[in-house]
Amino acid sequence: MRVLVVEDDPELGPAIAGGLRAGGFAVDCARLREEADLKVSVNSYDCVVADRGLPDGDVLAVVRTWRGAGRTVPVLVLTALGAVEDRVSGFEHGADDYLVKPFAMAELVARVRALCRRERHPRPPTLTVADLTLDVPSHRVRRGGVLLAFTAKEFAVLEALMVRAGEAVTRTELLESCWDEMSDPASNVVDVVIRHLRRKLGPPDPIESLRGVGYRLRAA
Structure with missing residues (x-):
């Protein structure tokens, strides 16, 4: 946000x-x-x-x-x-x-x-997609009931993906919603955070890479 x-x-x-x-x-x-x-x-x-x-x-x-x-x-x-x-x-x-x-x-x-x-897309305090649960007020994420530790930026990117689970989310959209105006749109900061998310979330990987577009969180 x-x-x-x-x-x-x-x-x-x-x-x-x-x-x-x-x-x-x-x-x-x-x-x-x-x-x-x-x-x-x-x-x-x-x-x-x-x-x-x-x-x-x-x-x-x-x-x-x-x-x-x-x-x-x-x-x-x-x-x-x-x-x-x-x-x-x-x-x-x-x-x-x-x-x-x-x-x-x-x-x-x-x-x-x-x-x-x-605001425009009201978000519930708790998001659930498959075995992932994200609690917005407490900034806690669980997968399969196991509590995981994320940085503020990782949490923000995961929240953006979960809000639109099953949809393609472009790198530009992630930059605009999760980074400020000082971020370089040509940098690979989004890809770096996605790599960290995948490592912490563990297998099976819930995040799909869409070549030339961005990413999509599997809805099931």
Whole structure:
């Protein structure tokens, strides 16, 4: 899942991005409303986490523009303004959630994960394909009942494949959903993660390679 963090604070922005990456998200960053608007127009995000007060104005103005243009990406607004009328204003402008500073990183990650599940392709908290079970909230994967250990990136790629079990998933789609904008599309990072997944999942190999296309997780 890919998230855009819009925060101009030089310490808080990287901290939020780091916390979300540790939670298994691919994260892009922006510091201004204009930059955020451009990124949302050219990339597909599962969620936007945005500070309300940015150097170039209130982020709710651009959220309202997105909603008017039909963009449904969930938006979680961060703010120091905790009054009821401020939260109500946020929801009226199209925000989906509101978190008052200071906040616990674990709560932010949980709220972002919940918003991502509500987006275009709602995802249940637990995915099951054949003998594979993936528990999203706890980040646990079992095969045949045996608990397996995966990195955050491996978990994200496996989740993307399980959501579309039986379908071809291109390398580009995996890059766009599991990596951020700094990833080189010409690199072999997807293939490397797939190799690690296959090794950890063990035989029989549940992942099919589709020459010139990408990969497919066997549905049975």
